[in-house]
Amino acid sequence: MVVGGLLGRIVGHMVQYMALKYAGSGIFSNCPADGNPEACVVPGVYALVAAGATMCGVTRLSVTLAIILFELTGSLDHVLPFSIAVLVSKWTADALEPLSIYDLLTDMNSYPFLDNKVRPVFTTELGDITQRPRPERVIDISNSPLVHAKELRQKLEYLHMAGELDGGLPIIRESILVGLIPAPDLEFALDKLGSEDSSLCLMSMQTRWNGLEDETTDTVDLTDFTPYIDPAPVALAVHSPMDLVYECFVKLGLRYICVLRDGQYAGMVSPPSSPWKFLAY
Structure with missing residues (x-):
């Protein structure tokens, strides 16, 4: 708008x-030659009209911009x-480029976004796009609910390198999904640690009943990460x-969905930038 x-x-x-120079002739016949310069032409109105037109051409907002200009x-x-x-x-912009600047930035940056105005036709099942889970994308607590902070940092960096800044790491025990910790929450928890090299993180919410908190030693800094864990992720x-x-992603606004096979963890899918393909891991 500026x-x-x-x-x-x-x-x-x-x-x-032009109105001052050709006052009294042509289309400026009603403009006084020695009067107020804004008596005939007000540059501020031109500025508001151009600001609204430019904003509409970039964002494709129509009624909203007209109301904003009226309120101004x-x-x-x-x-x-x-x-x-x-x-x-808007008509001119739609003729040149159907997408607005927000849609173009979404496609260019491959942001996970599904437009609810587009309804694709699917002939497959969820298992057809789900790949086998990889160790760097899960937190396995089968042997112990205590996980080294350095290992969690490596898994988090792997997600960041994959461009999944708002993803998550599922927590499994004996191939059973027991929770999920979002990547932003995991990063926040790890940043609060004093030393990641000698820290163990509690990743199980059932340890207070099983008495596993006694596994801590004086030389290990145990941090409770259970407040950041989602014990019931959508699966x-x-x-x-x-x-x-597709309906879960569009209407619920989910960032990921866990996939189960016979009650066991089988992978995770996240919404892609296009409704015609899905990112799966």
Whole structure:
């Protein structure tokens, strides 16, 4: 809007100069030659019209921008030029590029986004896009609920390198999904540790009942990560239809869905940047 306002202001001053130079003739016949420069042409109105038109061409907002411009002026006299400029700008922008700047940035950065206006047709099941889980993408507490902080940091860096800044690490015990810790929460918890080399992190919420907290020693800094763990992440069976998976991502706004096969952890899927393909791991 600032860029559009500056360009509109420049055009307004140019028209104002023409009105003063050719006052009393042509389209400026009603403009006084020695009167107030803004008596006939107001550059501020040109700035507002251009600001709204530029903003609409970039973001494809139409009615919202017209209302914003009306609220800025508080006058009904300029609603018609605002509306005409916004509509013409939107039609012109749609003819040149159907996507707005937000859609283009989403595709360029491969952000996980599914448009609810697009409804693809699926003929597969969730298990068809789910790959076998890899050790660097899960936290296995089968042997002990205590996990080295350095190992958690390596798994977190692996997620960051894969571009999954808002992903998560599932926690499994004997191939059974027992929880999930989001990557932002895990990073926050690890940053609070004094020394990751000698720290063990508690990743099980059942240790207080089993008495496993006695495994700590004087030389080990044990940190309780259980407050950051989601004990019941959203999970679907491998035979779930893709229509259900798509609805979960679109309507619930999920960042990931765990996949189960006969009650055991089988992988995780996250929403892609395009509704026609899914990122699976």
